Amino acid sequence: MRLSVPYGKDSKLEAEIDERSVLGIIEPNEVEIGNETEIIRHALANPIGSPTLKDFLEGARDVLFIVNDPTRPTPTARVLDIIEEDIAGHNIRFIVATGIHRAPTEEEYLQIFTEKYYTKYRDRIHSHDSKNDEMVHLGTSKNGTEMKVNRIGVDAHKIVIISSVEPHYFAGYTGGRKSFLPGIASFETIEQNHKLALKPEARALRLEGNPVHEDMVDALSKVKKEIFTISTVLDKNHRIYAATAGDIYQSMEAAVEKAEEVFVAKIPRKADIVVSVVKFPSDIDLYQAQKGIDNAKYALNEGGILLLVAKCRMGVGEDSFVRLLSSADSPRDALERIEKKFVVGYHKAAKMAEVGLYAQTWAVTDLDPKLLESIFIRPFSSLQDALDRAFEEKGKDAKVLILLDGSLTIPNVEE
DSSP, X not given: OEEEEEETTTEEEEEEOOXXXXXXXXXXXXXXXXXXXXXXXXXXXXXXXXXXXXXXXXXXXXXXXXXXXXXXXXXXXXXXHHHHHHHTTSOEEEEEEOTTSOOOOHHHHHHHHHHHHHHHHGGGEEEXXXXXXXXXXXXXXXXXXXXXXXXHHHHOSEEEEEEEOOEETXXXXXXXXXXXXXXXXXXXXXXXXXXXXXXXXXXXXXXXXXXXXXXXXXXXXXHOOEEEEEEEEEOTTSOEEEEEEESTTHHHHHHHHHHXXXXXXXXXXXXXXXXXXXXXXXXXSHHHHHHXXXXXXXXXXXXXXXXXXXXXXXXXXXXXXXXXXXXXXXXXXXXXXXXXXXXXTHHHHHHHHHHHTTSEEEEESSSOHHHHHHTTEEEESOHHHHHHHHHHHHOTTOOEEEETTTTTOEEEEOO
């Protein structure tokens, strides 16, 4: 059979493969898509645990919109189209919840807002800078995190969060509260919060008992703001499958149920080779594409080969995890170093090193092959070559599983 997978925004990679070796081609589940505009309108007309957006905004001295950065396909502009009349006349501004990511480029601002809203609100859009913006100390979380967030968020009278909900490899799920912490938190706060990702309870699909999630909830409880959340759940083609609105916690619970219908994919058993394809825009850099490695591990046999396919068009991103891994002698050495000293980004190194203890990681990317080799990833220039070598190593009876949207799909072995 001929295997064709997305690579970057508009390209494909192809390879010939014996279909008898394919255990499955997995991607987010097929779900029925209705009228996407009406889906959002219905959510706004039926907010959960909250007044309608129009009533919420009544009497607001000012309104801060917190929106996702370009690493997530959140349909921010689509939502703005629908609420345009409700927000007209209000004193509004926007903050892009970058966390520790860089500020968007001009092209990426257009990706988030479209030309219409970027032109209209350009002078009222601020990109959060975790190192240089003024922060306000909210207190200490029960897990010991010093919670400092952007003063813009603290000083706002009312807040509206536009986000999307999908599985997250250590926060359990994205969505609402994650827009606040780490979205507009200080670098030091994010660093302390992300250290909790090393705990086994910090994993995809888990909220209860997840210390990373608990930190996010603690931060919101301290800020004591009126918050209205608009959350979308997208399908594998980034179409709007569901939407919820209202209270930040109750509406997220409803969105999580819908997200599981899309992103938790059943597989018959684990495979010897797992190909994890990270699609645009999550393929922006290795820092983001690493999620495709972490999700794929749930489908991989011990001693197997995990093949990451991600363009990484902007390089490695926040590079502390690369510096740590490249300075270590082995994955185990990397984990021992992280135990002794943690800085932000090391959670990525730890998750990658954990896979390296029991399996191999290979990759097809645009990154420098020598860089990949330095962080225990075997580089390949083509998908065909990588698959041919994998079957040579694992044998003709090996089985391969392909995750066509590896940064979002959580494979789950059928019981």
